[in-house]
Amino acid sequence: MPGDQILTVAQVREAEQALIDAGSSIDALMQIAGRGAADWIWRMAGRHKVTVLCGPGNNGGDGYVIAEAIRERGGHVVVVAAAQPGTDAAKNARKAFASEVLGPDADVSGHVFVDCLFGSGLTRPLTHDHAELVKRLAATHHRAVAVDLPSGVQSDSGMLLNDDLPRYDFTIALGAWKFAHFLMPAAARVGELRLVPIGIEPVEGAARTVVRPRVHEPPADAHKYTRGLLAVVAGKMPGAAILASMAARGAGAGYVRLFADRMDNVPVDVVVDTGILSEVLSDDRNRAILVGPGLGRDGEARERLAIALADPVTAVVDADALVLLTPRGLAERAASTIATPHEGELVALERAFDLDGSGTRPERALALARASGMVIVAKGPDTVIAAPDGRLACARSATSWLSTAGTGDVLAGVIASRAASGVPAFEAACEGVWLHGSAARLCPPAFTASALAERIPAALAACL
Numbered sequence: 001m002p003g004d005q006i007l008t009v010a011q012v013r014e015a016e017q018a019l020i021d022a023g024s025s026i027d028a029l030m031q032i033a034g035r036g037a038a039d040w041i042w043r044m045a046g047r048h049k050v051t052v053l054c055g056p057g058n059n060g061g062d063g064y065v066i067a068e069a070i071r072e073r074g075g076h077v078v079v080v081a082a083a084q085p086g087t088d089a090a091k092n093a094r095k096a097f098a099s100e101v102l103g104p105d106a107d108v109s110g111h112v113f114v115d116c117l118f119g120s121g122l123t124r125p126l127t128h129d130h131a132e133l134v135k136r137l138a139a140t141h142h143r144a145v146a147v148d149l150p151s152g153v154q155s156d157s158g159m160l161l162n163d164d165l166p167r168y169d170f171t172i173a174l175g176a177w178k179f180a181h182f183l184m185p186a187a188a189r190v191g192e193l194r195l196v197p198i199g200i201e202p203v204e205g206a207a208r209t210v211v212r213p214r215v216h217e218p219p220a221d222a223h224k225y226t227r228g229l230l231a232v233v234a235g236k237m238p239g240a241a242i243l244a245s246m247a248a249r250g251a252g253a254g255y256v257r258l259f260a261d262r263m264d265n266v267p268v269d270v271v272v273d274t275g276i277l278s279e280v281l282s283d284d285r286n287r288a289i290l291v292g293p294g295l296g297r298d299g300e301a302r303e304r305l306a307i308a309l310a311d312p313v314t315a316v317v318d319a320d321a322l323v324l325l326t327p328r329g330l331a332e333r334a335a336s337t338i339a340t341p342h343e344g345e346l347v348a349l350e351r352a353f354d355l356d357g358s359g360t361r362p363e364r365a366l367a368l369a370r371a372s373g374m375v376i377v378a379k380g381p382d383t384v385i386a387a388p389d390g391r392l393a394c395a396r397s398a399t400s401w402l403s404t405a406g407t408g409d410v411l412a413g414v415i416a417s418r419a420a421s422g423v424p425a426f427e428a429a430c431e432g433v434w435l436h437g438s439a440a441r442l443c444p445p446a447f448t449a450s451a452l453a454e455r456i457p458a459a460l461a462a463c464l
């Protein structure tokens, strides 16, 4: 779906050029983009006052188109020009706006502030005057909407080029998503996201957003083994593996078997095996294995990890196992491996695989995926999933209530369950991330990891 793709500035330019080569024009694309954005703003503002701040480039051009579209509908709209239009398309859009344009010193307030100062063309920090103007207008309006990107944000990295930029209620992406819509720190400022399509074709090799998976009911003749047997390897602190098992039970696998030393404190519907790990794993009905939550980091943990990685099924490697993992430990693996590091574990893995950790989060995740041969789920407020073959996906920011102990164990369990259900590694990782974020939305505030695990089936229900 072209609507899922996330493009770099260079990819957007190339894609827009392809549309122009095929007979369109920048002016025509600006009309489609601006009028599409105006539809969203109209829904938000109705007849309340809208102030559009226009910059010198094509983002400013979009602003004049938006203002004219709202004016034509009878809305109350004011344009503040931070600078004169500099591109031909922006000049044409300015000419077509049939109302007054105010200078940057005008004292304006209103309901909705629309930021069309700079978009993807921003290459350096906003000047002091521009930054102050954006902040002032955001403060004198009830709601703030960024068109394409909040001004002051770097499109490809999500970095903020200025301090102290406003937070927006909405960001309306034009043509395609940009990385800054998903990557921190920008992702914390964009608010709700909307996309206005302008006819951009699918771009080969483009990153994608994590979207709701399509999940099918088990076939009529399904039994627990055909739905997938998942082995969860516990260790020193069995609580984490129990949590992962509980989450896994609700994410599709037919049978979750926990390998642990003890049977106490385990919910009745988690099956525990206290046998010898290599024998538990030699069961050829196993479809996936999860190792790491609560594993510990001693010699026994190392041994359990080695046995798990020797198993010829998809492995999800999390928590302590990520710290113990070495390139040698993966050398013999033929089956897929999915690693789910948070930032600290990502740094440890980069060191283990001799990577310098430079670049944006997607670039780092891709470099690690290529170097290690694993699918990398770089989790955090801006979760990124990368595959060794170059596929890349970014998740929409999930609720920050997820920042509580044990939610990572839940994520690992859900991904492992999707893999056990027969979903290939990269897709299982994306599905797991989506289900995890969606279950979190279904929880009340200050939820616990076990409450999150209990909501996984409700999240799954939305995918049927």
Ligand SMILES: NC(=O)C1=CN([C@@H]2O[C@H](COP(=O)(O)OP(=O)(O)OC[C@H]3O[C@@H](n4cnc5c(N)ncnc54)[C@H](O)[C@@H]3O)[C@@H](O)[C@H]2O)[C@@H](O)CC1
Pocket: 016, 026, 029, 030, 033, 034, 055, 056, 057, 058, 059, 060, 061, 062, 087, 117, 118, 119, 120, 121, 122, 123, 124, 125, 126, 127, 147, 148, 149, 174, 175, 198
């Ligand atoms: N190219 C196209 O076909 C379309 C582009 N569209 C819009 O065009 C935007 C990109 O337009 P532009 O490339 O003109 O870029 P912008 O409007 O984002 O920026 C304008 C120009 O300002 C200069 N500049 C960069 N940083 C600056 C700073 N801190 N202070 C002062 N000047 C600075 C740069 O030379 C840049 O090209 C997109 O974000 C989108 O809103 C849409 O209208 C859809 C069609």
Ligand SMILES: Nc1ncnc2c1ncn2[C@@H]1O[C@H](COP(=O)(O)OP(=O)(O)O)[C@@H](O)[C@H]1O
Pocket: 319, 342, 379, 380, 381, 382, 383, 397, 398, 399, 400, 401, 402, 403, 404, 405, 406, 407, 408, 409, 410, 411, 436
């Ligand atoms: N501020 C945040 N916003 C959104 N999601 C978050 C935030 N902080 C953590 N998360 C998510 O919560 C989970 C935390 O995992 P992790 O750090 O491994 O915690 P734990 O080890 O306690 O289980 C990850 O899925 C991560 O993406």
Ligand SMILES: [K+]
Pocket: 059, 115, 116, 117, 118, 119, 146, 147, 148, 149, 150, 151
């Ligand atoms: K903008």
